[in-house]
Amino acid sequence: MKQAMSPEEIKAKKPYLDWSLSEAEYDYISQQLLGRLPNYTETGLFSAMWSEHCSYKKSKPVLRLFPNKNARVLQGPGEGAGVVDIDDGQAVVFKAESHNHPTTVEPYQGAATGIGGILRDIFSMGARPVASLDSLHFGELTDAQTKMKVTGTVRGIGDYGNCMGIPTVAGETTFDPCYQGNVLCNAMSVGLMDQKDLQKGKAAGIGNAVMYVGAKTGRDGIHGATFASADFSDENATQRSAVQVGDPFMEKLLLEACLEVITKHPDWLVGIQDMGAAGIVSSSAEMASEGHSGMELDLDLVPQREAGMSAYEIMLSESQERMLLCVNKGHEEDVKKVFDFYDLEAVTIGRITAGHQYVLHHDGEVVCDIPVSSLTDDVLEESSEEQKPARIVAAEQAPAWQPHITDVEATLRSLLQQSTVADKSSLYQQYDSQVRTNTVVGPGSDAGVIRVRGTHKGLAMTTDGNGRFVYLSPKVGGQIALVEAVCNIIASGAEPLAITDCLNYGDPNDPEIFWELHQSVQGMAEACRVFDTPVISGNVSLYNENNGQAIHPTPMVGMVGLVKNLDHVIPSFVQQPGDRVYLVGQTGDDYAGSELQKMLQGEISGTLADFDLEPVRDYLHRLLKLMQAGKVASAHDLSEGGLGVALSETLFKTDLGMDLDLRHLTADQFFSETPGRLVVTVPAEFAADFESTMGGDAAMVGTVTNSHWLQARLANAEINQNVSELQQLWEEALPCQLKSKD
Amino acid sequence: MKIAVIVFPGSNCDIDIYEALHTVCGADVDYVFHKQESLAGYDAVMLPGGFSYGDYLRAGAIARFAPVMGAVVEMARAGKPVFGTCNGFQILTEAGLLPGSLKRNDSQQFVCKTVPLEVVSNRTLFTSQYQEHERIALPIAHADGSYYADRETLDRLEAHHQVVFRYAEENPNGSLRNIAGICNERGNVLGMMPHPERAVEEILGSTDGLRLFKSLLANGSVKVEE
């Protein structure tokens, strides 16, 4: 296949600018790295590999702030997924990935292939995916387009995960106008493995085979990586070419075949990696780089679905359900037999070579001959300008907003119907949350809990992020994202292990946005250190903008915790009449960015108060000890809507009520969103123990009752609400808003 | 008694049935791959849930042609216990071992939740340990679970006590006459949309499905006469 342009024409016409490679980068490549002009194929490879999505050239300096080690971390960032020791020779493997742009353009396939991609990351490490989570952020449910995006996205996640037979056990769904033109779809997968099966994406050993397995390569998703790294406008939306179709059935077979090779035939395999963004080029170059090897591939051998694909198209295609293996010389046929059994293709497309060159043959020509490291390691890191946003400077001068609630009951009822607060079961019911019969706690609780079959251990998992807080005060907002995840994990009775993240932001070339990124990562990193939850994997999604309007900075935290004894999994709803109700943590006047403010003002404003992480950690650890000792009946953390909403949620789906003395709180404070708080119920017999351990960090506020009423006295108001009625409002809100008028 | 759990490409509840029978009930169970043509030596066969062949075309439509299906049909004809849940039920109808079909849910959405059921008949190998008209609750997880058959077929099913499970409160998928599970006339082939294998351990929230497997094991290698 002829090159579409000569090197000289490329230099003159600069097509790479459309592929998001800058002129400075192009010059650096030709003058410093190659000492000649790159040809068309090479230019394409550089533009994909040097995109933000593959190279993290802008975000790297910021990502270095994250801690990523502790005694349990077996594999930190840099591989398909991070790996954490969970004792007994076992490990948990997890990672999150964003698929925001594809989901915005084509919700169903975008979300589906998002799940497909993250699952491949997990099984490429040698782990079997055991659970998925999804963090979704949409615009307000006011227009038909957004409703269709919600239904399409949820259906896409469901169809892919359900078909794979991997339960989706938790997630989050929020709604805010800032996501109207740019949906966030972050998917997280959690896998389980024996530590001895740990794999790396490595290619080494001169003469060893590079094998391509799985689906054929087509022209779909070409330039997906650069597409994901460039911002959006309605103009782009009509070009719409970078969408791939997922085939979960194929992926299920691929998963089984790969795990069979990895776990049963470790002597055949040198390394394995999935083909994600930038397809063959990124997987092969990264594997060669990791193994300090050279590599030579013959593109004519790549299984192709369409005739006449150019080298450039073959290398950059993002066709789904494909993996790359490095196989010890002599075992190519053995590997092929395993894939044959699953009716999958497995083809040797190249070899490991001496030296460090990356050489591609196509149609009898050498179409690429460059050092491996020029693609993977020599990327020009970009320093970015940053500037504190004017809105934050202004907000710091302005007086804090106070709600002045007069009708606390009506406020509670309205809050329960806000789309972000309302029951999400109509969405997550579309996910199989129980397949493989390990789900101890499914969606609808603080964290999902999966048992580790054959042991008495479990894994708790959650995703959390609140763009509103980060928008108002990026650093505190970053801390809160982590604290909320910790609270959700601890509320289920688990010990936080580590996190993955998706950093979703606008255009980093805007100094204010880069500042938000930098500050919020600092906040997260600080909190990670305090809670000893290192960042073991993650993903950056920049350029989340629509027609120049950026989303709220929305870092998503995906956390996994270890349940040491499944007998002590803590439910999020009340258990027994007579149990004591405690409010753990202090409540302040924290309304900036709250659901209450959004509801009453129509927009958010203000700045967040700084808070001390260490005291929160200390009382949460004491609470966890009490849980592990079997002294806590239920726990639920406070998030959107504050205490009022949390109390209601602990009563839903039970036939119990509460009688509470909250005279130390005002009606306003009933909905304040001070972070780090939980509602905990404790059997009366353990009340004394609980109080002596928790001291001033927990306040006894009442008891669980037999009547299905939420009754509370506040400093300046009273609440007397039938729980069934509250539950109905909460349950019906979302389906009603989603259903188009008919 | 030796039981085969069939693994089709795309099956994903195979392990759930296997574990329910093997780990929870202590039964003698094997996975049998779809390419195997014989089921010699097995006394019962289980078709698990999942998405065989991606459920492309229609749920269960392609699995019916798998090499192992000839042997499954033989087992059914021989009066040995044949059980299908979810995708297994869909395959049994596509293979003609049970009447009717499973259509897309009325909501057109996949639905995963626990629903109340009535045990309509305990006169099968699989339900003998339940009370007739007993209320139980089992998880469902499907997009194509709306049972459809023409009126005569439905009347015949009722007349011959072939309706084994019915949705007891809400009907989650639009299935006719609230049918959740049916058996053949001889009572040795049972298909149902709910997943009893997901309700066999307290830690998973319910044990309402356990007696289905216990019934099967208690009835041992019973062969139902024609």
Add this chain to the structure above:
Amino acid sequence: MTKVRIFVTYKPSVFDPQGDTIKKTIHNLGHDEVKDVQVGKFFDVTVEGTGDQVDATVKEIADQLLVNFNMETYTYQVMEEHQ
């Protein structure tokens, strides 16, 4: 070589929730002039041979695989035929 388009629909007596939902959505989008929507699938099948041979193949694959006669029916139409 013959290219045949095989249309599969629910029998008229079988309720099709999909068509119904799409109609409602179309109305919500403001197109009240749309009075009815029915949904079906089609298979474009390229078969070696022509005429009766092709008819026989179409009938067999429809009977065996493509159509579930409990609830579906089909029709087909030859789109292209080359000797």
Add this chain to the structure above:
Amino acid sequence: MTKVRIFVTYKPSVFDPQGDTIKKTIHNLGHDEVKDVQVGKFFDVTVEGTGDQVDATVKEIADQLLVNFNMETYTYQVMEEHQ
């Protein structure tokens, strides 16, 4: 009143996992004479009005709802037309 049949298919460059799986099954059933299978959906839509009016409606509902232009294309054909 006009009855229109709208055909929606994947764009040629998009992989159709369904068609592929069905083709394999047809081959397994012994019909090697079947060379290609592609799957599509069709919508039989009854629209008030005739001619250009109907064309406009079809175009709009296809654009907004029935067709996903990222990966699909459509054609349509008037089946019946009544004044």
